[in-house]
Ligand code: COA
């Protein structure tokens with residue numbers, strides 16, 4: 060069964076990684092409230108388990124039971140011994156997306172597109188942004204979305220910290236310029252963009268602060284490593300009561316007969332323009348999709 064294509068308002072608040080070599084985790088995921096499931100064949104799987112993990116990921120999708128969640132498989136890179144077999148297996152699987160690691164520039168996206176030539180057009184290509192080289196090619200990587208399957212980015216902050224030899228502290232200071240440039244590049248080309256993982260999964264205050272930082276930067280959602288992170292993540296990335304009340308107020312105000320022809324009006328004592336009306340409509344549409352899902 061092919062699933063409907065993702066819409067711009069589709070909730071993509073929470074994307075949970077799990078090693079595809081862990082059958083218990085796969086079974087558990089079918090009951091968890093995450094918007095996206097990422098079955099990992101790459102960093103979370105040891106070399107001797109790669110083939111087993113690939114078979115398990117394809118079989119899990121065959122079995123189904125993921126409901127409305129999007130399911131992606133993260134493959135090993137094409138320059139590893141497993142990459143091309145991973146891509147071949149996924150091209151004929153029921154995955155919604157293939158997530159590719161360590162993209163340096165647009166030519167890497169082109170290589171993955173070529174490897175997926177025969178796959179159904181509904182299979183999306185998602186990319187990890189996690190190498191130092193990619194920092195300087197963000198716009199040209201994002202521009203590949205115009206001509207192919209590329210539809211979503213995930214920040215790989217652990218790999219980036221390793222390559223940069225930077226420290227991944229809760230404030231994420233060394234990464235801030237890169238995070239905002241990535242969001243801007245993604246938006247310029249209509250990509251969904253998800254923040255990196257927070258390795259701290261016991262202290263949910265630390266997690267929540269980091270998720271809020273991602274929201275502040277404009278991310279659509281966050282990638283996660285543990286079920287405990289899903290609910291706080293969904294809460295941070297769902298429009299709040301206050302925001303929704305503002306959005307409804309803006310929509311109502313612009314709908315008044317005396318405001319129909321106006322580009323700028325006053326709502327609750329604040330300057331409000333057509334651009335705010337667009338933001339308000341998007342918020343309400345996102346909230347409606349979330350309500351339909353929950
Ligand atoms: N997805 C689904 N289920 C998960 C999960 C995940 N990412 N992480 C843990 N669980 C499940 C466990 O299987 C366990 O289930 P059970 O109660 O039925 O036995 C339950 O949640 C509790 O797990 P817990 O004991 O708290 O965690 P752990 O110490 O076993 O594992 C990690 C900790 C970090 C190793 C594990 O969470 C994990 O593998 N995360 C994903 C890592 C990953 O994919 N990294 C790649 C991208 S950065």
Ligand code: MG
Pocket residue numbers: 102160189215217218
């Ligand atoms: Mg990685």
